[in-house]
Amino acid sequence: MxxxxxxxxxxxxxxxxxxxxxxxxxxxxxxxxxxxxxxxxxxxxxxxxxxxxxxxxxxxxxxxxxxxxxxxxxxxxxxxxxxxxxxxxxxxxxxxxxxxxxGELSAIKGTLNGLRPAVVALICTAGLSFIWLSVWNTESVPTNFADFDIKGIIILLIAMIAVKKKVSVITLLFGSGVAGLVLGLLM
Amino acid sequence: MNNETQQLDDAVNKLNIVPGTRHFFWVLFKSTFLISAFTVGGGMVIIPLLKKKYVDEYGWINDKDTLDITAIAQSLPGVMAVNASIMLGYKMAGFMGTLVTILATVLPPLITITIIAFFYDLFAHNYYVQMILKGMQCGATAVIIDVGLNLVYKLFKKKLLLPILIAAGTFIASLCFNVNPMYCVLVDAIIGLMLLRDPKYN
Known part of the structure; x- marks a missing residue:
């Protein structure tokens, strides 16, 4: 074939x-x-x-x-x-x-009512494991919290301020990449 | 529900891009393409970013539909981000919407990986490439935290005990006990089917 x-x-x-x-x-x-x-x-x-x-x-x-x-x-x-x-x-x-x-059946609606909070929780879990990854470079709960990556913290904090200032997602991702490169060159 | 429709109207008026128009399809393609191109990580990472764009920035779709679609995407076989983009596209603009979002989700990795496949060593061990990826990862983290907290806030604002308990239980199960999200979703679907059929939960 x-x-x-x-x-x-x-x-x-x-x-x-x-x-x-x-x-x-x-x-x-x-x-x-x-x-x-x-x-x-x-x-x-x-x-x-x-x-x-x-x-x-x-x-x-x-x-x-x-x-x-x-x-x-x-x-x-x-x-x-x-x-x-x-x-x-x-x-x-x-x-x-x-x-x-x-979709209008109460059984389907009920099922989705149970799923929505679950998705909220799963997004939060993903968020938390991404914090570990960004700040401590590990996928699970860091074993040593003092062993953090200062570059990660700086970019994360700037990015969080940018999100609050309603900067568009794409500008944010692009800017964070540039920030990573700049910090990598400087530090 | 009324409140959500109102929010949707506000957002549409604010940016003035009506779903179904040619301009809409272009903006949809462009934003989905760029998010897919810059996001390192699987479904639960890319979906909050898409949600931020579609719901919070453009108001093309609401929170509830996005969460429903995420749950279904998680339960179906295949790549979760692709499943979600197919259904989100359809919800926003029918079959044309699906074609646009699926293409915009799949093209960036197709292009990047094809290039990388030829320069594997150069790519995998290059310090500067690593730093760019690291930066983008931190950016994505900020968005996921924002989307997550926002959804948690809305969940608590409804003041319904059972949905809050489901969220808390799922969070603990997946974080502390590493339960596969598939099983979480399955259990919560059954709980919903049995206990959350009252219209007040809709």
């Missing part, structure tokens, strides 16, 4: 079966491209994992693009990404349609 078609199909399957966010997709990708087809080696796969974590963009899409590029160049990257999002597109549009049709 044509490699691009196969790539598309494999990533379609991964997109359909991985539930639970970016990291959850990595074992599926490994099973398909490393263990089953031997398209890339385990070392390359670990590289992909590292890169996907540190570059902008959702981890799953990053990984699909990287794997696709390794296997079949830019067309491979496009095909792998397309395959990955195809099941999402179909399922999400289906759910949207169902919500439109049955």
């Amino acid at each position: 044509n490699i691009l078609l196969l790539l598309y199909w494999e990533f379609c399957k991964i997109g359909l079966f991985c539930v639970g966010g970016g990291y959850a997709s990595l074992p599926w990708i490994q099973a398909a491209v490393v263990d089953n087809y031997h398209w890339i080696t385990m070392t390359e796969f670990i590289d992909i994992f590292t890169i996907s974590q540190m570059t902008p963009g959702p981890i799953g899409i990053n990984a699909a693009t990287f794997v696709g590029t390794k296997i079949a160049g830019t067309p491979g990257a496009i095909v792998a990404t397309l395959g990955f999002v195809t099941p999402s597109l179909i399922l999400c549009l289906l759910i949207t349609y169902l919500m439109k049709k049955y």
Whole structure:
């Protein structure tokens, strides 16, 4: 079978079966491209994992693009990404349609009433782990709070003032990147 | 609900970009593309940033719809940020909205990674690249904190005990006990189905 078609199909399957966010997709990708087809080696796969974590963009899409590029160049990257999002597109549009049709049922409304506070909590958890990451360079609760990154604190404080001053999100992200570079050059 | 509609109207009037127009699609594409290009991290990071843009800056959609969509995106298979952008796009401007947001979410990583794949070593160990990424991460942190606190404030303002308890329980479960968000969402959905069907919770 044509490699691009196969790539598309494999990533379609991964997109359909991985539930639970970016990291959850990595074992599926490994099973398909490393263990089953031997398209890339385990070392390359670990590289992909590292890169996907540190570059902008959702981890799953990053990984699909990287794997696709390794296997079949830019067309491979496009095909792998397309395959990955195809099941999402179909399922999400289906759910949207169902919500439109049955969204007024009290059972659905009740369920969503329970989910909304949950999402608020999950966003707060993400916020907290990002504070650990920004200020202490660790993903979980810092073991030593005195061991902080002064550059991180400075940028975070400036950024928080900027948010309060209603600076647009994109200007803020861009400015923070520049601030990181400037502080890196100075300190 | 009325209050939310009012807020929505205010924001639309303020920036005067009406969903469905050509200008709207361009602004939607541009802002989603740039957020996706500059955000390091998964769904729970990019969604607060998109929320800040769509809800707080442009008023194209409200808090409630965004939270519903986030919860559904978390529960469906696939990449959470992509799921959310598909549904947010549809909610704002139908199928065209979906096409615009999905393209704008997927293109930046596609471009960046394709370039990086060729310069892996240069990229992974470069101090200045690391510092730019570090800076952007701090910027994203500030936005997530702001969005999170704002949502918590609104949750408490409603003065309903059960939703507050759900939020507190989920927060503790995911933070202290590392419970997978999938299971949190599942349990809270069941609680909602059984206990929160009264219209006052809507």
